[in-house]
Amino acid sequence: MNEVIGGYTLRRLLGSGGMGEVHLASTPTGGLAAVKVIHPALARDPAFRRRFEREVAAARRVARFCTAPVLDAGIDGDVAYLVTEYVKGPDLARAVHDQGPLSGGNLEALAVGIATALSAIHGAGVIHRDLKPSNVLLSPLGPRVIDFGIAQLVEHDGLASQAILGTPAFMAPEQVRGEPLTPAADVFAWGGVIAFAGTGRLPFGGGAPGEVLYRITQEGPRLDGLDEGIRQVVERTLAKDPRLRPTAQQLLADLVGGTRLAAATEVVERTWTGGTATPGPRPAPPDVRLAPSGVPVASVPSKTSPAPQDRPPAMSVARKRRRWPWIAGAAAFVLAIAAAAVPALWQEPWPYEAGFGEWAVGESQGGTARQSGTGYELTVKPGWRLWKSAPRQEPEGGVIVSAKAALEKGSGEYGVWCHGSASTGDRYEFGVSSSGQVTIVKRRTGTRGRTLYGPASTQSAAVNRIVAECGESGGRVTLRMWLNERLVAEASDADAPYGPNESGVHAASAATADLRVRFDSFALRPAGQ
Structure with a gap:
């Protein structure tokens, strides 16, 4: 009888190495996968288990193209295992x-x-x-x-x-x-x-x-x-x-x-x-x-790199x-x-609607980002702000960003942002607070941020649909915010305005307790579409 580990039936050995063996396996739904079974002596070592968890978290963050994506991982008794897509073909x-x-x-x-x-x-x-x-x-x-x-x-x-x-x-x-x-x-x-x-x-x-x-x-x-x-x-x-x-x-x-x-x-x-x-x-x-x-x-953190070297002409x-x-x-x-x-050849269809499967997850100093069912959950420690990027660039000529979110624990603010950059911290944030106030803030990591609108009181709900627009017009960015289909804030920025780049979601906790926000949807589309 074939061995079953974590619900995967091992069918035959594909190879072995220093960490363990790789098996071709049947998935619970009848498909095929490659299952790496870690040597029991390693799997019982607490230090290795921590390293194994880091390996899995790292592998999940790698984009799926040109790799064998991670499908599952876990520890079954004394056996640690990692499941990846089965790639048919020789090495x-x-x-x-x-x-x-x-x-x-x-x-x-x-x-x-x-x-x-x-x-x-x-x-x-x-x-x-x-x-x-x-x-x-x-x-x-x-x-x-x-x-x-x-x-x-x-x-x-x-x-x-x-x-x-x-x-x-x-x-x-x-x-x-x-x-x-x-x-x-x-x-x-x-x-x-x-x-x-x-x-x-x-x-x-x-x-x-x-x-x-x-x-x-x-x-x-x-x-x-x-x-x-x-x-x-x-x-x-x-x-x-x-x-x-x-x-x-x-x-x-x-x-x-x-x-x-x-x-x-x-x-x-x-x-x-x-x-x-x-x-x-x-x-x-x-x-x-x-x-x-x-x-x-x-x-x-600043990053330095050597001056670019002369490169030979591109290859035919x-x-x-x-x-x-x-x-x-x-x-x-x-x-x-x-x-x-x-x-x-590479233009993608709009709108982009997130299933959150490709969004960054994991724990950091400021809190935790994780998938929660079909949604995405940010838990923010007191006094911290988390902001996460969608895995899709904004279109040129203005963007509409929307999300449906619910405050599940604590107090603070949450919402969406656009025209941002993960490397510099530039972004326009559209937030709604636990007390029902809305703001539009121009931010850059390491600075206080400049409030362009608010705070202003409005009527919020247990689950809020937040829609933001970053529009381009004559050297300035026009910013508008809707909450539950009502226009609640408008502003513009002509002082070195940010341009199309990245969008995402954010949350910031008050100073006394954790804040947890669940995002059930996220979408991007060109302004005017």
Whole structure:
């Protein structure tokens, strides 16, 4: 009789590794999934259980395109398990062994697919740490990067980054030396994986692990046999100094001729799945704690990066041979990207209506964001403000943002925001308080914020429908707010007004107790539609 773990029936072993075994399994609804079963000795360790929870939270934040998304996870007795989508197809290591190296458009398509996956992984605040050919599956719809078994959140596990984890042949020099890692380590591994895929050889040779690690830190890679166009890109990613490597987004731009990432990710989903593309979740903006004076005391941490390096001309992505059926979909994606100057290829239908499945979740200093049934719940600690971004950019020319929300606990305010930026904290907030007052405030993280309207009393309800408009007109932004279908506030801003960018929901608690707000719906549409 087949073993059942967490409601999943294990059918056959797919592989094993340092953390446990991966099985093909039947889901409770009769479908197929891949179930990673953690070694019991690890699963019983409280420290590992905490790390396992972080792994699951990190994996859930990664956008689904070009990866195997997490479907479920849990602990069943002494067994910890992680369930991901089952990807049918060989891994890259096996495919190169059986059929030989890739070349031309096939290799370029693979390079773009893996770079897109890294962009999504890094965009969720995760470092993979063990990118290698056996962690790239060649599905009929294109390459999928899998196995976040040793991935860690970038911002929340800095000490763990000093451990030497990963596969020696594809480690970055700083990883070999046990230094704190950045996403640049994954970019180095990308270069090694593409070099292997295009030549059939390890870029720093084989042999004893110590010998390989020495060559990684002291010698240059062997790249003869790679097509010249992609060789230039691979050489840049294999720079010894991580500051000289491109980011995953810069790498993707090199490969597809400067196409912006948002368009690239939209096209990848439409091209590979035939469905409507929805970009994955962005990293959640920082929480803001309110000092007694009302001035926020937490701000967006500054980030520094080296000056951009000169990049070689964008590669031609003409398709050549098709003896690699697993990445035919990826090749089609590359051609679609090359034609991305035609806006219709990536324009998404409006309105956008959230199911909240792709929104950021998790606990932070200021409180907790979580999915609650079909809704989205923010629990805010006393004196803090949480604001969360929708995984969809605003349209040009003005936007209407709407949400249905209910105050379930505590006192404070809640509502929607528009024309915002998770990186700077810019946004226009439209709020309704627990005492029935409405406001429109222009905010930036680290500042008090400027009230453009209110506070003004109005009639609220147990469940409120909040609608906000950010309209563009003659160098100014027109702001209007409706509460339960009644226009309750109007303002305008001509002082360095914010432009179309991101929208979302927010909540801020009073100074004495937690506040909990549940959002049952969220929608975006162009103004005037």
